[in-house]
Amino acid sequence: xxxxxxxxxxxxxxxxxxxxGIDPVVVHGGGPQIADMLDRLSIESHFExxxxxxxxxxxxVVEMVLGGLVNKNIVSLLNQAGGxxxxxxxxxxxxxxxxxxxxxxRPDVSLGYVGNVDRVDPTIxxxxxxDGFIPVIxxxxxxxxxxxxxxxxxxxxxxxATTLGASRLLLLTNTxxxxxxxxxxxxxxxxxxxxxxxxxxxxxxxxxxxVRCALDAVAAGVGSVVILDGxxxxxxxxxxxxxxxxxxxxxxxx
Numbered sequence: 001x002x003x004x005x006x007x008x009x010x011x012x013x014x015x016x017x018x019x020x021g022i023d024p025v026v027v028h029g030g031g032p033q034i035a036d037m038l039d040r041l042s043i044e045s046h047f048e049x050x051x052x053x054x055x056x057x058x059x060x061v062v063e064m065v066l067g068g069l070v071n072k073n074i075v076s077l078l079n080q081a082g083g084x085x086x087x088x089x090x091x092x093x094x095x096x097x098x099x100x101x102x103x104x105x106r107p108d109v110s111l112g113y114v115g116n117v118d119r120v121d122p123t124i125x126x127x128x129x130x131d132g133f134i135p136v137i138x139x140x141x142x143x144x145x146x147x148x149x150x151x152x153x154x155x156x157x158x159x160x161a162t163t164l165g166a167s168r169l170l171l172l173t174n175t176x177x178x179x180x181x182x183x184x185x186x187x188x189x190x191x192x193x194x195x196x197x198x199x200x201x202x203x204x205x206x207x208x209x210x211v212r213c214a215l216d217a218v219a220a221g222v223g224s225v226v227i228l229d230g231x232x233x234x235x236x237x238x239x240x241x242x243x244x245x246x247x248x249x250x251x252x253x254x
Contacts, residue, residue: 002032006230006231006233007073007074007077008077008081009233009234010172010230010235010236011074011077011078011080011081011083012081013234013235013236013237014026014078014081014083014134014236015078015081015082015083015134016237017236017237017240018083018132018134019082022240023129024134025125025129025134025135025137025160025161025164025166026074026078026085026134026135026136026137027137027139027153027156027157027160028066028070028071028074028136028137028138028139028153029066029070029139029152029153029154030065030066030069030070030138033065033069033070034052034061034062034065034066037061037064037065037069038058038061041061043057043058043061045058048103048106048109048111049103049105049106051101051103051111051114052114052150053110053111053112053114054111054112054113054114054150055112055113056112056113058112058113059112059113059148059149059150062113062140062150063089063140063148063150066089066138066139066140066150067087067089067138067140070138071087071088071089071136071138072087074087074136075087075136078134078136083134084132084133084134085133085134085135085136086128086133086134086135086136087136087138088124088135088136088137088138089137089138089140090137090138090139090140090141090142090151090156091140091141091142091148092124093121093123093124094121094142095120095121095122095124095125095137096117096120096137096139096140096141096142096151096156096159097117097118097119097120097121097141097142097143098115098116098117098118098141098142098143098149098151099115099116099118099143099149100113100114100115100116100143100149101114101115101116101149101151113147113148113149113150114149114150114151115141115143115149115150115151116151116155117141117151117155117156117159118141119159119163120159120160120162120163122160122163122164125160125164126164137156137160139151139152139153139155139156141156152209154171154209154210154213155213157169157171157213158213158214158216158217158222161217161222162216162217162220162221162222165221165222166222166223167222167223167224168222168223168224168225168226168240169214169217169222169224169225169226170225170226170228170236170239171210171213171214171225171226171227171228172228172229172230172235172236173210173227173228173229173230174229174230174231175207175227175229176229176247177227177228177229177246177247177248178194178197178203178207178211178227178248179202180197180202181200181202185247185248186248187245187247187248187249188248188249188251189248189249189250190250190251190252190253191215191218191219191250191252194211194214194215194250195215198211207227210227211227211250213225214227214250215250218250218251218252219252223251224249224250224251225249225250225251226239226245226247226248226249226250227247227248227250228246228247229246229247232246235247
């Protein structure tokens with residue numbers, strides 16, 4: 001989604017969804033943009049188990065980039081495509097309540113202002129949807145003291161979809177979807193299928209957290225989850241309105 005052409009096509013797809021009666025909610029990340037801004041400001045990044053340790057200075061940059069630059073760019077593109085988009089962070093109307101994230105195997109390690117979702121208050125989202133707006137959410141949460149936390153966008157998307165009782169959660173990525181041991185795309189899986197692929201090591205590395213978010217969403221009642229290849233033109237519409245789709249669909253049942 002760093003390519004201007006794909007950004008434009010994605011936002012056009014989202015506006016089309018709204019026009020045909022679907023109520024989309026967009027949750028975005030911004031890892032590359034955050035890394036670029038930290039480099040420009042000469043703020044060094046430190047990682048623990050693949051997670052960026054986020055001190056106060058880093059969190060200020062994260063909030064500026066996610067809540068400002070990235071969020072408002074998506075809002076602008078949606079509006080240019082004919083939609084009515086509103087940008088939010090989890091701090092708006094108490095949308096995302098956060099708790100500090102930890103590394104289970106290393107409880108003594110502090111990640112600073114890296115968070116997990118404690119709960120989602122969907123009130124503002126429902127009002128916006130009822131009034132014809134497309135909510136665009138930056139994955140920043142807040143705790144009871146008002147402190148901001150950087151939360152993985154897939155975690156926020158899964159929690160928002162669960163709270164809204166969404167019929168489908170689309171997780172856009174830069175791979176075709178879940179691949180088997182031979183590198184072939186698996187187009188439809190049950191949770192049991194996914195757990196078996198995790199157990200035998202077929203699903204591993206960076207795909208694992210995304211798949212865990214998908215399993216949590218399905219277990220909590222989301223109709224289905226698709227890990228979608230965002231590099232495919234009109235991937236969202238292909239997934240929703242054609243038989244072929246553009247990724248791996250996970251849903252309850254066999």
